[in-house]
Amino acid sequence: MIIPTKEKGADISRRDLLKSGGAMATVTLASGVTLMSFGGKAAADGLKPGARWGLLIDAGKCPEDCSACVSACSKEHGWEDNGLDTDPQWIRKVTLREKETGRENSLPVMCQHCDEPPCVDVCPTGASFKREDGIVLVNRHTCIGCRYCMMACPFKARSFVHEPVTDQRTDSPRGNGTVEGCNMCVHKIDRGDGTTACVEACQATGNNAMMFGDLNDPESDIAIAVSTYASVELRADLGLNLGVRYQNI
Amino acid sequence: MERITYRELRSTPKVWGVMALCAAFVGAAGLSVLYIEHHGHIVTGMNNQVVWGLPHVFAIFLIVAASGALNVSSIGSVFGKMAYKPVARLANVLAVALLMGGLAVLVLDLGRPDRLVMAMYTYNFTSIFAWNILLYTGFMGVVAVYLYTLMARGVDPRALKAASLLAFVWRLALTTGTGSIFGWLVARTAYDSAIMAPMFIAMSFSFGMAMFMLVMILTTSITRRVYSPELRTRQARLLGVFVAAVMYFVIVHHLSNIYLAKKGAYESWILLNGGVYTKLFWIGQVLLGGIIPMFLLFHPKIDTRKSYVLLAALLVVLGGLAQLYVIVVGGQAFPLEIFPGFEVSSSFSDGVVNAYTPTLLELSLGLGGIALALMIAGLAMKFLRIVPENLSDDNVDPSLLAD
Amino acid sequence: MKTLLVSVLMMAALMGAPVLAEGLLPNIPAALGEPHPEGNEFWRVNHPAILSHDRDLTVLDGIRDIDGSIKTCVACHAVEGPDAAPLTVASPEHACRTCHDYTAVKIDCFQCHNSRPEAGDWPAVLPSLGGTPESLHAYLERISQ
Numbered sequence: 001m002i003i004p005t006k007e008k009g010a011d012i013s014r015r016d017l018l019k020s021g022g023a024m025a026t027v028t029l030a031s032g033v034t035l036m037s038f039g040g041k042a043a044a045d046g047l048k049p050g051a052r053w054g055l056l057i058d059a060g061k062c063p064e065d066c067s068a069c070v071s072a073c074s075k076e077h078g079w080e081d082n083g084l085d086t087d088p089q090w091i092r093k094v095t096l097r098e099k100e101t102g103r104e105n106s107l108p109v110m111c112q113h114c115d116e117p118p119c120v121d122v123c124p125t126g127a128s129f130k131r132e133d134g135i136v137l138v139n140r141h142t143c144i145g146c147r148y149c150m151m152a153c154p155f156k157a158r159s160f161v162h163e164p165v166t167d168q169r170t171d172s173p174r175g176n177g178t179v180e181g182c183n184m185c186v187h188k189i190d191r192g193d194g195t196t197a198c199v200e201a202c203q204a205t206g207n208n209a210m211m212f213g214d215l216n217d218p219e220s221d222i223a224i225a226v227s228t229y230a231s232v233e234l235r236a237d238l239g240l241n242l243g244v245r246y247q248n249i
Numbered sequence: 250m251e252r253i254t255y256r257e258l259r260s261t262p263k264v265w266g267v268m269a270l271c272a273a274f275v276g277a278a279g280l281s282v283l284y285i286e287h288h289g290h291i292v293t294g295m296n297n298q299v300v301w302g303l304p305h306v307f308a309i310f311l312i313v314a315a316s317g318a319l320n321v322s323s324i325g326s327v328f329g330k331m332a333y334k335p336v337a338r339l340a341n342v343l344a345v346a347l348l349m350g351g352l353a354v355l356v357l358d359l360g361r362p363d364r365l366v367m368a369m370y371t372y373n374f375t376s377i378f379a380w381n382i383l384l385y386t387g388f389m390g391v392v393a394v395y396l397y398t399l400m401a402r403g404v405d406p407r408a409l410k411a412a413s414l415l416a417f418v419w420r421l422a423l424t425t426g427t428g429s430i431f432g433w434l435v436a437r438t439a440y441d442s443a444i445m446a447p448m449f450i451a452m453s454f455s456f457g458m459a460m461f462m463l464v465m466i467l468t469t470s471i472t473r474r475v476y477s478p479e480l481r482t483r484q485a486r487l488l489g490v491f492v493a494a495v496m497y498f499v500i501v502h503h504l505s506n507i508y509l510a511k512k513g514a515y516e517s518w519i520l521l522n523g524g525v526y527t528k529l530f531w532i533g534q535v536l537l538g539g540i541i542p543m544f545l546l547f548h549p550k551i552d553t554r555k556s557y558v559l560l561a562a563l564l565v566v567l568g569g570l571a572q573l574y575v576i577v578v579g580g581q582a583f584p585l586e587i588f589p590g591f592e593v594s595s596s597f598s599d600g601v602v603n604a605y606t607p608t609l610l611e612l613s614l615g616l617g618g619i620a621l622a623l624m625i626a627g628l629a630m631k632f633l634r635i636v637p638e639n640l641s642d643d644n645v646d647p648s649l650l651a652d
Numbered sequence: 653m654k655t656l657l658v659s660v661l662m663m664a665a666l667m668g669a670p671v672l673a674e675g676l677l678p679n680i681p682a683a684l685g686e687p688h689p690e691g692n693e694f695w696r697v698n699h700p701a702i703l704s705h706d707r708d709l710t711v712l713d714g715i716r717d718i719d720g721s722i723k724t725c726v727a728c729h730a731v732e733g734p735d736a737a738p739l740t741v742a743s744p745e746h747a748c749r750t751c752h753d754y755t756a757v758k759i760d761c762f763q764c765h766n767s768r769p770e771a772g773d774w775p776a777v778l779p780s781l782g783g784t785p786e787s788l789h790a791y792l793e794r795i796s797q
């Protein structure tokens with residue numbers, strides 16, 4: 001952990017500094033210097049190397065009138081859709097009607113966490129980026145709000161925050177003038193919950209239309225499911241290798 | 250035949266009046282920006298479906314016109330049409346001014362313009378957008394050098410030639426880059442086309458020449474200087490050729506789209522039942538921005554009718570704005586195809602044409618960009634020796650004009 | 653420069669606090685937890701660097717056990733407002749603002765981050781509004797132990 005200190009003009013480790021400092025000798029620093037704990041213990045810290053987090057969505061099990069996943073996401077991340085064109089939607093329910101046959105279908109659409117994300121390619125500042133575990137995020141610290149990523153995304157997965165926000169969820173900061181989208185509940189993944197808010201909600205309804213897991217772990221339910229049953233990715237013609245796959249569209 | 254002399258504009262009420270008018274527009278744009286900054290983009294017409302709106306139309310127009318304006322001077326030095334040389338300085342100044350106006354609009358419309366400087370530290374080199382930033386700043390530098398070689402005394406003509414050639418190549422790259430901003434959006438039916446880049450180059454020739462002629466006519470008439478009718482006519486005919494070239498690319502673009510089955514729906518929408526976009530296309534872009542200017546510019550009496558030239562150049566600018574509106578906004582209004590073969594509906598405007606109604610804020614920001622460009626050019630003309638004083642037919646060598 | 657100013661002010665606070673406190677110095681509300689082991693001086697000077705360093709650990713690499721976590725900052729430095737809820741940064745008494753207003757440094761964080769703990773996370777005891785000479789005294793005493 002390198003902290004630049006202006007006084008010495010050189011990078012020194014803060015923990016080294018603490019060890020050498022006499023004034024704070026009384027304090028044990030075994031578990032870092034977090035002062036207060038508000039319940040919950042940080043599990044394995046940092047992202048899981050080699051993982052590729054993904055979702056598998058079974059449109060056949062997703063009733064048209066259910067939007068539990070959408071409400072759960074809105075609550076988890078503190079965004080609100082009041083029906084305006086300027087309101088954010090990290091996840092939405094889309095109703096499909098096959099032109100030839102008239103068969104109707106319904107499914108949720110969110111950021112597909114592309115392996116080759118166009119949003120990342122076009123972002124001028126690198127604010128759009130892909131974590132090593134495949135989750136595509138917007139680093140709001142560097143996003144300048146140019147909306148080029150929204151132009152580039154083939155799935156309308158992103159929203160621009162059009163007005164000042166207050167009282168955000170502490171685990172999901174979001175603010176005016178920056179772009180946002182599904183982050184696969186990265187705070188939950190990092191703390192080891194092993195699921196996302198939408199998947200939890202979907203399972204709670206009993207529909208079980210959504211599954212979350214590590215596509216790269218051959219033992220995981222999701223990897224077994226996609227290797228056993230047919231599933232597709234949206235706009236496969238674009239060759240983006242999506243982290244979200246669908247069944248029974 | 251006298252030697253061409255360049256002189257600063259004199260301080261006349263008219264000159265300052267035009268400047269004050271420009272300043273008023275720039276001020277209004279500044280207020281709009283502050284208002285948008287404070288309330289967020291919710292006060293504009295832009296939304297989550299149409300994310301780039303009227304400011305981007307103006308910004309892209311100005312940027313494209315900037316590289317085109319430079320062309321006027323390239324014709325003189327790169328292609329050896331010496332008759333154009335007396336206006337080369339103005340062309341260079343105008344190119345930089347237009348680029349600054351366009352970039353100002355683009356930057357001020359960002360969600361977080363305050364972060365722009367910080368964003369420079371975190372460059373993403375795969376982004377065509379980031380490349381464009383380099384192209385734009387480089388353009389200003391190259392043009393500045395070129396202008397210096399034009400204005401300084403005793404510069405080796407070979408240096409002038411080299412600088413002008415570099416500027417010309419750079420401007421081609423710049424327009425290609427601007428066109429590619431759209432060409433790279435593979436997911437959007439309206440944009441995914443290789444013809445976008447050459448079309449933007451043709452557009453830049455046309456818009457840049459039109460802006461140049463407007464500024465030239467305005468400046469010479471308020472300062473009572475002469476704009477050689479001979480040269481004006483040459484440029485007008487050339488503008489006519491550029492307008493025709495743009496029309497040609499537009500036709501090829503649409504025809505090739507119609508040929509591609511997957512783009513048929515988009516084409517029939519934009520050409521036949523796209524509502525305001527269809528009207529803007531046929532009336533704004535094709536009729537006002539194409540057919541009428543061509544008629545005026547190729548008119549046999551064009552050499553004696555300054556008003557025709559003025560009107561045609563104005564129409565080219567308006568038609569250009571209409572064309573960019575159709576490309577930028579129309580391209581986003583058309584529903585994104587996520588599920589081919591399905592009819593779709595959702596709470597997030599899936600499957601429907603997206604609505605966008607620009608507000609006065611966006612318009613004032615866009616017009617402010619044009620005003621800023623004119624103001625910068627005006628100040629340069631006021632304080633530097635840019636505009637020729639005696640550009641009469643007698644002083645333009647007619648033998649050099651012949652192509 | 654900023655660093656120097658803050659340090660000078662803090663030295664002044666430690667030596668002549670009672671006199672200076674009322675008029676000249678910001679009223680920094682006491683925090684809830686144990687004092688920073690590195691000392692307040694360290695955090696005053698380095699918190700911007702630590703926060704921006706650690707935010708990259710979290711955002712880019714998912715490391716959440718960090719020292720400079722705004723979530724923890726606002727929880728520990730929460731101050732009770734008139735409605736018994738923690739103050740938001742809209743109030744000049746908010747812990748961050750007391751100093752930032754004083755030094756006229758704009759805070760960007762709370763355009764995106766919540767400036768107080770979430771409703772469910774409100775600490776049981778909140779220090780009430782600072783601003784009295786006594787509270788400042790108590791605070792200075794604690795930090796100078």
Ligand code: SF4
Pocket residue numbers: 110111112113114117118119120136152153154155156157158181
């Ligand atoms: S779905 Fe859109 S936002 Fe998500 S990674 Fe792909 S391009 Fe980016």
Ligand code: SF4
Pocket residue numbers: 122123124125126127128138142143144145146147148149150178179
């Ligand atoms: S809006 Fe933000 S994330 Fe999107 S391309 Fe621009 S800087 Fe990148």
